[in-house]
Amino acid sequence: MHVIVVGAGIIGLSTTWYLRHLGADVTVIDPDPAMGASHAAAGMLAPAAEVVWGQELLYPLLRTAADMYPEFAAEVADTDAADLGLTDTGTLVCAGDRADLQALRELRDAQSGAGFATELITGSRARELEPSLSPSVAGAVRIPEDQSIDPRRVVSALHSVFASELLSARVTGLLRDGDATVGVELEDGRQLISDQVVLAAGAASNAVAGAPRLPVRQVWGDVLRLRAPAARTPLLSSTIRGLVNGRSVYIVARPDGELVLGASSREDGRAGTDAGSVHRLLHDGQRLVPGILDCEITEITTRARPGSPDDVPLIGRIDAGCVVSTGYFRHGILLAPLGGLLGAELAVGRRPEWLPPGALASVSPRRFDDAADTAVLPTTTSKRSKP
Ligand code: GLY
Secondary structure: OHHHEEOOOOHHHHHHHEEEEEEEOEEEEEOOOOHHHHHHHHOOOOOOOOOOOOOOOOHHHHHHHHHHHHHHHHHHHHHOOOOOOOOOOOOOEEEEHHHHHHHHHHHHHHHHHHOOOOOEEEEEHHHHHHHOOOOOOEEEEEEEEEEOOHHHHHHHHHHHHOOOOOEEEOOEEEEEEEEEEEEEEOOOOOOOEOOOOEOOOOHHHHHHOOOOOOOOOEEEEEEEEEEHHHOOOOOOOOEEEEEOOOOEEEEEEEOOOOOEEEEEOOOOOOOOOOOOHHHHHHHHHHHHHHHHOEEEEEEEEEEEEEEEOOOEEEEEEEEEEEEEEEEEHHHHHHHHHHHHHHHHHHHHOOOOOOOOOOOOHHOOOOOOOOOOOOOOOOOOOOOOOOO
C-alpha cells in the first residue's frame, strides 16, 4: 500500500513512523518540513499538568499517549542514535500569589477528579525543590511523573529516518475519483496517485482543496527561548508552570540549559510576533522565576496551533481514500504517538482496539456534523502491542 502523508510536522512524521512499521510505502509532503507548530512547541509530556476544567474527553487520550511515549521515544532515538532531550524531572504548577493559590487548589481538584495523582505543597517547599522560584510563590502542585522532550530533536530524528520519503512541495488539493480521494495535486501541477492520503497539515489543513472544510482554527502562540548566564546554569531543573493573576505561563527547562517560556494564545489572525504577548510572558514568567530577566533571549517564535471546537483532535476517515489527523491544539507533541499510530492504522484499515473506550468517537472529525458517523472501514483487527 502506498500512502501520502500531507504535512511533515510531528503528527505527519509520527504517522509516517507507524505507517512504515505497518509495512506501507510512504511519501510525506510538506513545503517547509517541521517548521510549523512543532518548531515552536515547548515539548511538555505532562498529562496531569495539561488538565483544564471541562475537557474530560481529552484526559484518557493524554494518559494513553503518555504511556506510549517511552517506547516511541526510545525507538526513534535508537533509530537515529539521537538524544531527544527527554527529561523526567517533573512539573511544579505554581501560584503567583494567594489569589492564584485559590484557583490552583480548584485546578488540582480537577486534576484529582481526572484521576491524576498530584501533591499540593507550600511555597517554601516549592523553593526547596527549585531555589530560583520567587519568594512570592504562594504554593504549588507537584507532579513528579511529568516529562518533557525537545520537539525539534524529535522531528529532526524522524526527518533523518525518512529523508528519502520526504518531498519538499506544497499540496494544493486532493485528487478525487467520485467520492473517494485517490491522491494529491501539488502547487506545480504534478499529480501523485496513492492508495491512501493522510491529511496532517495542522492549522493549514483547510488550505487543501477538495477536502471537506474541517473545524480547525488557528490559535497563535508566541514562545521565547532563553539561556541563563553560565554562572546561573541550570536556573531550573523541572518544568515550571503557573498561574499569575489568573493567566497561565510555563517555563520548560531543557537538559542543555535552554529555557522555553510560553505561551500566548491568540486568535487575532496575526502571524507576526505580538509585543504585548511577549511583554506578558516575561512579566508573568519573572513573577515565578525572577532570574529569567538575567537570561539572554535567543529566539522568539510565533506559530499557529491547530485548534478544534472542543480542543480534542480530529482523527478519522473522511472518505474511502483519506484520513485526517489534525486539531491537536496544545497537545500535538504529547499526543504524537497516539495520533501517529491511530492515523496509520486507520489508513491501512486496521481497527485500533488499543484505544480507550469511546476515544474513536471523541476524536471523530465528523462529531460536529448533524449525522455523526464514526465508522472505521472494515478490515482485519489488531491489538496494539508492537505494530
Ligand atoms: N503545549 C503548550 C502550548 O501550546 O503552549
